[in-house]
Amino acid sequence: MQSPGMTEAARESGAAPAPDYLLEVADVRKEFPGVLALDNVQLRLKRGSVHALMGENGAGKSTLMKIVAGIYTPDSGTFKLRGKDIRLNGPLDALENGIAMIHQELNLMAPMTVAENIWIRREPTSRFGFVDHGEMRRKTVALFKRLNIDIDPDIEVGTLSVANRQMVEIAKAVSYESDVLIMDEPTSALTEREVDHLFTIIRTLREQGKGIIYITHKMNELFEIADEFSVFRDGKYIATKLSHEVTRDDIIRMMVGREITQMFPKEEVPIGEVVLSAKGLTLKGVFSDVSFDLRAGEILGIAGLVGSGRSNIAETIFGVTPATSGTIELFGKTVRVDSPSTAMSHGLAFLTEDRKETGCFLLLDIQENTQMAVLQSGYVKNGFVKQTQLSKDSKEISAALRVKTPDMAEPIINLSGGNQQKVLIGRWLLTKPKILILDEPTRGIDVGAKAEIHRLISKLAGQGVGVIMISSEMPEVLGMSDRIMVVHEGKVTGFLDRAEANQVKIMELASH
């Protein structure tokens, strides 16, 4: 036993009155080339409970879940489902045995209807072998009723919001009569109301005796929805505890293995001249009449609900979707920002919200990913890339950002989310930006890396960089921003100074 937590966990479960375990996993080991992803970990899921998995990026949570869901084959380990030994041959086998995974990247077919998506491969058929759409519809309605979901079964999945797609995925999992449901960060793209609905559904499932494994980075979700939780660190199992027995700090300590005292270390720095001034900025049909100033050394937080237009404002300032009217002044001069390269030539940098879609070149290595933006403006002579110098500087930036990798030729796809994010930040730092726009800079990132990124943002502001930071996480916005601009339905509803801002005031402005 490497960890005292394990004996503690054993003692606790011994004290409980003979718990009914749905799933018992022990001594799981999984090695990837160069990386020991799981080192003899364990997990025991009780019937009728929500079990959260906590840990930093790369702790092994997702790997363990992929093993449980039959996607990866473990190198060794024992698995018991409903008390019986089991060996899974692939995700389909897992599904048929009652283990369903609701993926972070949703796996639905957009052009097909909700009902078709749910019953795919199991379509009810009429006597002649044709798909019986009426029956399929009835079954879907019944299923949705059970789960309290209100979605038209005949609508195309492609037209649904992310939240509704997730509901469909959950319904699909339930339709397999799955006992074990795995949810990997299900709330990462949901608004507050949608999260509430999701939690209602999760509670319903719990009452029906299902076991739910819930991966999350959000501490408040843990306390709200989970009955117990297991912590992993560096591929090792640390402990399993009941959620009401511990505090936030206890969990962070278990996850990180050290104390994190200052979560949002925004330092007081001198605020300089106006570097960016938006006047009446409008993108027809998306947002209108957005005006604000950004000063050197200032961190301007943009708060608002998902879909309020906050990301669109950032995209317009950076020239991804040029404004239909209004002006942008950069360093006192009006600039028509019609493309990202125009924005970049004026010293702007933009870390986008979606790492996979608009950030990483997943097929390329860390070096290429780091250097791609700076090639616009430097390190090129007569068309040839000055690779030696560029590699050296890229490596320095990676080291300063503590990107964890054996070498820069590693494909970026092999990095954890937090490390990918650091590479992307490095990409922009290499361009030496004067104005930095960050859209959800710490989304899906573990506590340790989060604190590092916050410290870095603060340091950049100290060097006179003007920072615009969009975030859905209220503590982050409140802790990091000098000023907060609140957006609601494409309109700026107010500005709050650091001193006067609090969660209630932001929510009032954000929901009007």
Place this chain on the structure above:
Amino acid sequence: MSTNEIASPTSVIGSKKRLPPEVSILAVLIGIAIVFEILGWIIVGDSFLANKQRLSIIILQVSVIGIIAVGVTQVIITAGVDLSSGSVVGLAAMVAASLAQTSLNPRAVYPSLTDISPIWAILAGLGVGLLAGSVNGFLIARTKIPPFIATLGMMVSARGLAKWYTLGQPVALLDDSFTWLGKSFNIMGFPLPLPVIVFLVVAVIFHIALGYTRYGKFTYAIGANPQAARVSGINIGGHLIKVYAIAGLLSGLAGVMTAARAASGQPGMGVAYELDAIAAAVIGGTSLSGGVGRITGTVIGTIILGVLTSGFTFLKVGAYYQEIIKGMIIVAAVIIDQHRQNKRKKA
């Protein structure tokens, strides 16, 4: 806070040096050559490889395909495709030939332009290719139609233009100063045809361009993730125009070489060359979904095509059987390569 306070998220055991991806496709090439060598001794009683003339002809036969394939590889890396190369070869060959005729021909296309410097014929052929490629690029970049459709349109139209140019008549009796381009030289006792040299020079230039220039880096970036490329400040439209224009230019060059070798221009020249070029690129490890591919792989892929043709002829396999087997081998080579790459990703 010092670095070692941060817990490493994954235990790093050690990182292996990766072999370049061409190694496996080179192994396929060597394997195929060895099979022909063994079959050669069994069936024909002769060596397949120990024959300088044959080795030279293998590459000569595919050097035109190879020149096209170098351009097509770049297009495929951007997640596009160029179906017009074969037709552009035909059109460029016709235009170049029409400017390279001797005054011995009483029915020259341009009687007043016979016996002029072959430079004009070459430049005209290259210009036709560049123009066709630029049109492809503009269509794709500005109207956002899929490359498949844009280049399909060019494929049909360029072939039509090649036929219309002389109303279907071949252009014959070309000047020696032009046909010289298709000749061979003896270098250290090894017969080296000029088209082969041109092919290899083109390959080296674009190997360097893709690996070491901004042009190359952006080409990969666009194929790997166009959205991220745009946010990184890359002008995607402008870059695609360059890539397709270069592919067209190389097709034009291939057309000039074809006319020079055949000492004539025919409207049917280059039919289906685009497919061989795409096959060469894909055999060489270029991914049709973009972001992956190298010229070295394409060169090996091109040579594999040449070895197959030459080997079958050497073994006296009938032409029909050749095509049937060649198709299967192309698919098999890609299956093997993909399997190996998946293993590499997992391993």
